[in-house]
Amino acid sequence: MNRTRKILTLALALAGAAACLPATAQDTDKPPARQALRVCQDPNNLPFSNVEGAGIENRIADVFGKALGLPVQYYSFPQRLAFIRNTLRYKLPGQDYPCDIVMGVPVGYDQVSATKPYYRSTYALVFPQGQGLDQVKSGDDFLKLDPTRLGKLRIGIYDRSPASDWLKLHRLVDQGVPYPIMNADPQQYPGEIIEKDLAAGKIDAAIVWGPIAGYFAQRVKSPRLTVVPLKSEPGVRFDYEMAMGVRYGEREWKQKIEALIDSQQAAIQAILKDYGVPLVDESFAYKAPMK
Structure with a gap:
């Protein structure tokens, strides 16, 4: 494993x-x-x-x-x-x-x-509150955003994950910011995508495994972060x-x-x-x- x-x-x-x-x-x-x-x-x-x-x-x-x-x-x-x-x-x-x-x-x-x-958990979308995404309550809501707005988002994902498959399925590959699954640095941890990069505004949203999303969203105090669980769909298993x-x-x-x-x-x-x-x-x- x-x-x-x-x-x-x-x-x-x-x-x-x-x-x-x-x-x-x-x-x-x-x-x-x-x-x-x-x-x-x-x-x-x-x-x-x-x-x-x-x-x-x-x-x-x-x-x-x-x-x-x-x-x-x-x-x-x-x-x-x-x-x-x-x-x-x-x-x-x-x-x-x-x-x-x-x-x-x-x-x-x-x-x-x-x-x-x-x-049982599922992958989740995580984003800062008060930055134009507060109406997003589901994956469908996210996909229904104004195309101009959606096209400008930088979405952090781990490569070769269900999140990357989801972006590909919905023609959002160009919005993806890939992070490597494997990292030789023993100090690296998966929550960095949220706790460091999302919190600092280097990316606008992230899609990660649910426990990682929930835990690190709690740890970030500013900006406040929203966690939206994502449902599996044809071609992409999230849960x-x-x-x-x-x-x-x-x-x-x-x-x-x-x-x-x-x-x-x-x-x-x-x-x-x-x-x-x-x-x-x-x-x-x-x-x-x-x-």
Whole structure:
């Protein structure tokens, strides 16, 4: 999974997956007794995780650790290519795995044994208030802006993401300001597009993964920012369900994590709300019309 920054997009996750060997073990083996909740994390990936434990996934891990009666320990590795291979599936002869769970993966991500989902979010449009876009309440509203106004906007996006596909679909490629998905600088983080460039007026709007949009829009105090969740449409998927990932072959551990997802759902939802994550339901998923 492309742990460059947790899930800027499903494309980010799948980019990392391409570098990992497929796992084929069956979920049948009993895991060893747990002495700690050992979490694989990116050390600089807010709003999801960081070494200070200030991310969404750190908070949820704390909840799970308390419920299990276990201390929480982290194994940190930058979420670049081969994150899963270098964390969850990293094992030297005679040594144990360094961590046992990834707190956020897209449902269907095949490099891990993914749990049931614990939230659904979507990409979101973020823009400053009071600069001519306040009437925009949806993606359709944005597309219906006066063509002259729309043609002058600078829209920040991560390249090879659903946002870039959306601009292409609606003939707005020239308005896009692309940012690279991969960045070798370990201090770079995905929210810079909002917290630095959008806030400074270098771009007029940004389209990013919902948790990133909500969290960094809260952090920017001036100008005030609006977050508009975007619905999936034919040719562009914006919404994704997020799960947790464990190793293949650890069926009982996976069942225990799924039980925690159920029993701690109220706490999970409170954390997501606290971080400004735009939570959406299945109405945001595109459904082809019945023939």
